[in-house]
Amino acid sequence: MSGSPTIASLFAQRVVIGVGDMAVSNNASTVLSTYALGSCIGVIAYDPGAKCGGILHLMLPEASVSPQKAITQPAMFADTGLPLFFKALIGLKAERGRLKLFIAGGASVIAGQDPFKIGERNIRATMDFINTHALRVVQSDTGGSFNRTVHLELSTGDVRLVTPNGKSQLALG
Secondary structure, three states: OOOOOOHHHHOOEEEEOOOOEEEEEOOOOEEEEEEEEOOOEEEEEEEOOOOEEEEEEEOEOOHHHOHHHHHHOHHHEHHHHHHHHHHHHHHOOOOOOOOEEEEEEOOOOOOOOOOOOHHHHHHHHHHHHHHHOOOEEEEEEEOOOOOEEEEEEOOOOEEEEEEOOEEEEEEOO
16 A cells, blocks of 8 residues: 555664764664754765765864763764774675765854854864875765754665755665
8 A cells, every 4th residue: 555654764874963963873763863964964875785874963174172071972072983983884784895985964043244254174084084084975064054854764775965955865785
């Protein structure tokens, strides 16, 4: 019957990743979600071979602005969160060469001029790390002045992006 839920969807578990946090999983019945990526960056990674993935919701480019916070919440910063995120994925048997990435966020959400340019700096720090480590970005949706919400279905590697302008879907699997 069209529109009927599948057995898998009835038992799906949603894990919400907050600001400055991350989650990785190889549980096919899990959907990872992060909401309201403004100037923050969402790094969504999926390895179709290992059927595992994760989301990192980083807030700031450098941990040097708050070394104490970087100790207790390293995922908050690009320079401490990105290495931690990819190490966790490798712990689930992901292989760097198979990983497919989607990058979202980095908006300028402050009305008028943003003297700190956090969104731009977050994009730069994230892309510098990705390029240095020869990781593959399949697609990105960054910049602008609007927030983004992202969902990753671990059973398929499908990513759903929700913006004020609508929804779009991308397959990382």
